[in-house]
Amino acid sequence: MTARPSPGDLLVVDGRASVQFGGDRALTFRVVSVSDQPTYAGWIWLTGYVLDRRxxxxxxxxxxxxxxxxxxxxxxxxxxxxxxxSRPASSYVRRPDQGSAASGDRAGLRAGADAG
Structure with a gap:
């Protein structure tokens, strides 16, 4: 890649880019910003995040x-x-203060709300 990277680019940074990233020190790098700071010809400062395999x-x-x-x-x-x-329907356990929704009995819910 001789083109200047852009924010969002995903790069392999290994020994080809710099000796400090050789061997098991290679990394996957997501570019956040590219510096305009003057450098030696062919070199560049990048800011970004090192990514794991996921x-x-x-x-x-x-x-x-x-x-x-x-x-x-x-x-x-x-x-x-x-x-x-999804949970099987039989795994739902009704609490005593919930009343019966099928019968329209919400007394348990009203009593709980009035008590609080």
Whole structure:
């Protein structure tokens, strides 16, 4: 990636971008801002968030990297959203102060409200 990153870009930052991110120190980085501060040719200051495998931000950092060494990152592993489990009708337990909705008896609710 030789183009200047933009806020929102998701990047792989590894040893190609800077020796400090080599090996197991590589990270996935979501860019928040790109500095206009003058630097050496081909280098840039980025501010953003280090992401874990699920795409959750774990740390905010400012990094100094070589543009030529930055690569777009694949989208993070996102857990599939499961539909909420519905509770079986039989699992509902009526409290004594609730009365019977079927019979229209709300005396228990009124008594509880009057007592409070």
């Amino acid at each position: 795409g959750e931000a774990t740390d905010k950092r400012e990094i100094y990297v070589q543009l030529a060494g930055l690569r777009p990152a694949p989208p993070p592993d996102t857990p599939s959203r499961r539909a909420p489990r």
